[in-house]
Amino acid sequence: MSDKAARYKRSYPISWDQLHRDAKALSWRLHNPDKKWKGIVAITRGGLVPAAIIARELGIHLIDTICITSYDWQSQGEATILKPIEGDGEGLLIIDDLVDTGSTAKIVREMLPKAYFATVYAKPAGKPLVDAHVTEVSQDTWILFPWDSESQFVAPIAGQ
Numbered sequence: 308m309s310d311k312a313a314r315y316k317r318s319y320p321i322s323w324d325q326l327h328r329d330a331k332a333l334s335w336r337l338h339n340p341d342k343k344w345k346g347i348v349a350i351t352r353g354g355l356v357p358a359a360i361i362a363r364e365l366g367i368h369l370i371d372t373i374c375i376t377s378y379d380w381q382s383q384g385e386a387t388i389l390k391p392i393e394g395d396g397e398g399l400l401i402i403d404d405l406v407d408t409g410s411t412a413k414i415v416r417e418m419l420p421k422a423y424f425a426t427v428y429a430k431p432a433g434k435p436l437v438d439a440h441v442t443e444v445s446q447d448t449w450i451l452f453p454w455d456s457e458s459q460f461v462a463p464i465a466g467q
Contacts, residue, residue: 314447315447317445321453322453326453330356330441331360333361333425333439333441337423337439343398344367344400345397346371346398347362347401348372348373348402348419349370350375350401350415351372351390352454354372356404357402358402361402361425373390373392374390375414377411386410395422396418396419399423400422401424403415405429405430406437407432408432412433425437426439428443428450429443429444432446
């Protein structure tokens with residue numbers, strides 16, 4: 308049994324359209340006419356697409372990345388920092404697709420303690436580590452992002 312099968316009892320597939328709508332909803336939460344963000348820091352790879360959408364919606368042109376790897380398509384493992392970022396995060400908006408257990412979020416929070424951290428999706432274990440999110444899912448749910456899947460024929464339930 309894979310680590311994924313042991314930990315996840317549910318699957319939550321997300322389409323490109325839904326991801327776009329959810330990232331735009333997060334943009335509404337982050338928009339404040341009195342606050343001007345200096346830039347966005349996307350956590351790769353999952354934060355890249357939401358960061359692009361949010362940057363467009365908020366008129367932000369400076370985008371950088373923190374590159375951390377902890378997932379493969381089956382499981383979550385030890386986090387490895389591939390590319391850090393300098394500074395304390397003052398005025399920066401950190402964007403990721405998901406906060407799960409919070410292990411990546413803890414690392415990023417230590418690197419950029421003054422940044423504002425927002426994710427599109429959040430699970431209960433990681434939710435306290437982010438400042439904003441749009442959708443919460445249960446801890447035992449595997450979120451299937453559109454870049455991890457492709458459309459294909461599925462046989463009817465009745466088996467005809």
